[in-house]
Amino acid sequence: MDKLRALELFVATAETGSFSAAGRLYGLSPASVSRHINDLESGLGVTLIHRSTRALALTESGTNYLRDARGILASVRSADSAVADQTEQPQGLLRVHSRTMFGFSVLARLQPAFGEVYPDLVVDLHLSEKLVRLREDGFDLDFRIAPPEERGLVRRRLFRSHRILVASPAYLARTPAIATPKNLHAHQCLTYWINHERVTWRFRGASDDEEIVAPTAFSSNNGLVLLSMALAGKGIALLDDYTVADHLATGDLVQVLPELRVTNTTFEEGIFVTYTEAPFIPKKLRCYLDFVVKNWGDALKRGDGGNA
Numbered sequence: 001m002d003k004l005r006a007l008e009l010f011v012a013t014a015e016t017g018s019f020s021a022a023g024r025l026y027g028l029s030p031a032s033v034s035r036h037i038n039d040l041e042s043g044l045g046v047t048l049i050h051r052s053t054r055a056l057a058l059t060e061s062g063t064n065y066l067r068d069a070r071g072i073l074a075s076v077r078s079a080d081s082a083v084a085d086q087t088e089q090p091q092g093l094l095r096v097h098s099r100t101m102f103g104f105s106v107l108a109r110l111q112p113a114f115g116e117v118y119p120d121l122v123v124d125l126h127l128s129e130k131l132v133r134l135r136e137d138g139f140d141l142d143f144r145i146a147p148p149e150e151r152g153l154v155r156r157r158l159f160r161s162h163r164i165l166v167a168s169p170a171y172l173a174r175t176p177a178i179a180t181p182k183n184l185h186a187h188q189c190l191t192y193w194i195n196h197e198r199v200t201w202r203f204r205g206a207s208d209d210e211e212i213v214a215p216t217a218f219s220s221n222n223g224l225v226l227l228s229m230a231l232a233g234k235g236i237a238l239l240d241d242y243t244v245a246d247h248l249a250t251g252d253l254v255q256v257l258p259e260l261r262v263t264n265t266t267f268e269e270g271i272f273v274t275y276t277e278a279p280f281i282p283k284k285l286r287c288y289l290d291f292v293v294k295n296w297g298d299a300l301k302r303g304d305g306g307n308a
Helices: 003-016 019-026 030-044 060-084 100-117 169-173 181-186 223-231 241-250 283-296
Strands: 049-051 056-058 092-098 121-127 141-144 153-160 163-167 189-192 200-204 209-213 216-220 236-240 254-256 261-263 270-276
Touching (some): 003 049, 019 030, 056 060, 092 100, 092 283, 100 141, 100 223, 100 283, 141 283, 153 283, 163 261, 169 254, 189 223, 223 241
Parallel strands (some): 092 121, 092 141
Antiparallel strands (some): 153 270, 163 236, 200 209
16 A cells, blocks of 8 residues: 555545545546545554545544644655755646636746746646635645635735726727716726626725726626727726736727726735745745746836835
8 A cells, every 4th residue: 555645645535525526636536546545544443534425524533633644744745845955956746826817927928938947847837716725726836816814825925916997999999088987887898707796996096086886898707808808899898917018018908097096806906826834945836936026027017016
């Protein structure tokens, strides 16, 4: 029996609640995961997990063993990282999760150059809008637009950013002028779908705040779709500065109400990176984060945003 692999699969099963989910993390079938845990239980002489047709549940022994197993695996990972850090170049696999627009606009563009500098470090980049759990989902880094609340994670704000209203010159040429937020009621607004409630855009000027319900002509939960619609002249979209910087520079998009700050959530926006708390940061994480900051810091400082 591979004891270390059995421990990994036991912890993954306990944290995800199923053999199938644990198997997906390690590329194994549910039956294979179950066999590893059966062997582990046989060697220990105790039952760690109660099985039923509906759910899995830890026994009292399993709950206690889970705590110790996590500590053992954390120590093994630290030892592996310490040895790997002695090499001149970082190597291995780095699993990264990011919000879609930041990953597409920034991380994906950086990857070719990063791969040339660090050819022995394989980056596995996943983009989605879901909130991932680093340990349970098997990621080393997670780029978010809000700080994490979970315990046992390190958070670091890499950049300050802000959202801006944009539209194509063709759209603005055929529609009424926009001098105040209230003028937007006469326009086609392309909004980001969060839930079934009405979409609210908040504006901040020099002296006060203003809030309007955006008249939605089209909605999507994907920023790339909203960007595409704005470029096609279909309306006004609220997007992150790093997402539209290139299009503003080429003139394909124009900023609307540039004298005002605007958001659909909070004015304290930025890109936060999170990773599991450990005695030291592995070299592969440090190299990746340093590369992102060094090569995209200037691009993300446009407007009144800046490096945190």
